Amino acid sequence: MRLSSKARLVPVALVTAAALVACTSTGGGGGSAGSEGDGGNAKLTVWSWDGTVELAVPGFEEANPGTTVDVVNVGSSSDLYQSLDNAIQAGTGVPDLVMFEYFAVPYFAIPGKLTDLTTLGAGDLEDDFLPAAWNNVKLGEGVYALPSDYGPAAMFWNSATFAQAGITEAPATWDDYYEAAKKIRALGPDHYIAQDTGDLFFLLSLIWQAGGRPFTVDGTSVKIDFSEPATKKAVDFWQKMLDEDLLNTKVTAWSDDWNRTLNDGSLATQNMGGWLTSTLPERAPDAAGDFRVALMPQWEAGQTVGAENGGSSFGIPEAAQNKQAAYDFLEYFTHGEGLQPRVDAGAFVPSAKVLDDAAFREVPNEYFGGQATGAVLAEASKAAAVGWQYPPFFEWARSIYGDLASPLYTSGQGSLAAVLETWKQRCIAYGNEQGFEVS
Template sequence: MSMRHRPSRRRALAAALVCLPLVASAAACSSGGDGGGGAKAAACTKSNGKVDLTFWSWVPGMDKAVAEWNRQNPDIHVTVKTTPAGNAGTYQNMSNALKAGKAPDLGQMEYDSLASFRLKDGLADISSCDPVKQASGDFVDWTWSQVTFGANGKDGVWAIPEDTGPMALFYRKDLFDKYKIPVPKTWDEYYQDAKALKKADPKASITHFSQTDPNWFTGLLWQGGTSMFSQDGDKWKVDVDSPANRKVADYWQKMIDEKLVATDLQGFSPALYKAWNDGEVATWISAAWGYSTIRDNAKATAGKWAVAPMPQWNAGEQKAGNWGGSSTAVLAGSKHPYEASKFAVWLNSDPKALEILNREGGLYPAATKGLSLSALQQPVDFYGGQKIFDVFAQASKGVDTKWAWGPTMTDTYRFMSDGIAGSLGGGGKLSDVLRDTDAKTVDSLKKQSLQVAE
């Protein structure tokens, strides 16, 4: 596909992209003309002879899953390249590779970024590929709606769901017990815990607030109850700076102002891992996949962590945010869409692959059969024998499925990340970040020739 964009194509996409919200109501969407997707999917036929595919992914242990595929499928060899997380550089590198005509056949891509890459003509529509045609029933409904457009996906299938990211509270149980700090059920209690911890150990912080994880902060906003985007007819409405989101921002600004959270630690950094090992950061509000991040990078703390539900804004609620959740996309320009889609379906639905990705990468599977993996039913030694996935199963039920992604999330995240970095450096408040991100996102949509509701 061409990397150039026609304004009329972008306006048509505005109608189709309403089907990106995390909700299985894609059937309510409709489109006219070319459905916002341009030409229909090209014929997807098997290639002759042995096929070599390339795949970019940041999931730990992905090489082991790929090795199992290669063992089972000697005629379709996949070479995996380990990359940084999407917003940490991979998405930009993918964009550059697409422009240069050197993109891999497949790429790991979070649900929130699919629309941005579709606008760039960077994804292949794999809906006509035989391995994909019957795959929708193998995945949790709302995850399939994340990778399709139009009523029942009639405007294309643009990736295969991989995992989800329901959020909960990882906490150092030993420290909470030592300082007689109760496990918080509300955000007010979490604030009180942060003060108690700081009083007991001035070097310790309740958590870190990263400059480089805007999608983590988005997960906190998600739990707050207001989506950042919605649609009014063919127009996008941007709600980044909503009252509900400002409430979340103001809460964390208070924590920052009172020096209750560490603001000098980046997510997924050696410094953060050292702080976990040393007991200087006592909690992490993270997704189900985070269990392996702590396990693999804070080995000295084995048996000292536990998992509890996310603190609630109102006592008695059971709401959770969602951080991440990825898909396996076939990128535009792949000469082997049939084989690439076959691998993508296998990777995210085969029991052996799911077991490897959960064990090595901590992925919480999007495939329905993955939810019955024996590993998800067992106590986890690192977490003191707690059956932590029971907590995430409950959290998944509390995720607001009406949450909607915008069509230029890579831009929105960049604006938010830059703003957060400036704010933590003393250049304003988090509420300013929301306001500025809102305004810049509106400008970004207009530059993409998408209509915006004022």
């Protein structure tokens, strides 16, 4: 699950890598108020911005008499990370379970702020989750969170607009996408195949799918490289789209103008996470029946390679006092009987058993013209390539990217490659200032 950029207001304050290496848990000073340890009367506090987690609480409490679960929304993801850091440093008020975007797991896991869930039995669950999702929560031999929701990168395309351009099928390759972009652009001055005002997560998913791995992390050692051939291929392609005026660089995602262009069909595709299936109908109700979902276009015909665009997990702080009870609830709503109520409410989960279930794959979606969107998104999820890593200071890194990219999108100054190079140098300097070994 990814939040809109408007929800990411405050980058988390990072401590130095020396402190990361040296620090351990704050001991028993954390835990929720009134905690009674892992006995039969545990009182669990869960920090989450995912409203579907609450739906698993009644069943869990019924199955575990005496245990109560309080799910608290502490704000945006950035707010949550900051609050957790503050609680850990203060040694009080640490919750029992915390939601993390996948890229945030290393920041808390590397210094020992998260419990290694293999000590509680999580290692036995690996085969039940998508490989790419599991990769996101595993560092070395440890597992520091369980995947809870997922954003397989997919293409949402307006079949009516494509038909006006004489195209009846979704672009199968990025070359096809480029040719379609030119035909759609010819429909009128406001028609574009896509918009982009500096979407970092889309660009990274494009690089991810192409085989680029610009971030390499080994403990506190980090390498950043945007010059590798696969990364350069993805960046050069999107630069070509910008150079030839095939992208709308005026309309920002999540804005009223974005809703309008999706509604009237002048914006023909949106490359985002599969979670867009749940929000697109409310943002573009006039386009009901026109949109379809497809896999990301491929770099080579006949391939089926995907990437991620968002997703979240839950971990147990090392300072939590109710670890076993917290893990029991975590397993319940990410893997056990508490999973289905969340799926029924619209959660997109990286569970192999859910994605293989006919009840998920074969249900027609009226908004998408009766298409069985679940089957497409299940395939996109399984196609996500493994091996991707984020640097442990990515929360800070993403907070500065927009300002660096803005001149390119507002006035055509520079290039994507130059933006990434500047971003890399800023990240290297910042990471080394924090005590990491970044090159």
